[in-house]
Amino acid sequence: MPPAVCCTPCTVVLTGAEGEDGAPQVLAELSLACNWQDKPRQELDAERRLITLSGTALFDGDIAPDIEILAGTLTLYGRSWVIYRGTKCRNPDGSVNFTRLEVR
Template identity: 40%
Template sequence: MKWPELVPPAVCRVPIAVTLTNGNDEDGAPRVAVVVETMCNYNGKGGWSVDERRQAVRYTASALFSGDIAPELVHLTGWADVLGARLTIHAADRARNPDGTVNYTRLELM
């Protein structure tokens, strides 16, 4: 069965470069795993969340992608360059279909 695309490529119109990291190198700097340059559905918004240290964090935008932008990575961490700004990935979600495939990816940016 083919599942409907909740974020079709037709609504992804904003260019974005997402740099995903995977741990740190020997100098303590983030190790770049992959750089994804694609189009997304970008929504600037404001909201509050609580991080792992129980501190309030304000996020400023969300980016939606059709499908999985990095299937080889378990956790999506890093930053995104969009509309001339560099934003840090605060949270990432992969919405799955009932058969286990990824329908869309959402990045919460701050």
């Protein structure tokens, strides 16, 4: 994903395992630019429930090199979404080309 097409400002809050108080621990809070693709669609989750995905945010490179599982929230246009699936799309040499966050 070329940086020239990532021009929509957003905030990504990545969370991890639950802390002592039962709330998810905040691993990183990032202010980034993304390429937002607003494409609502429906999918079945692991429990065979129908969920509606709102769109996809694409980022240049690896937004969180130290974090394996991308979970948390994405705030864009004054609205917040839950990250349903995070993918680090890799080049043949193993480096990360771009990061994709699908939200609901």
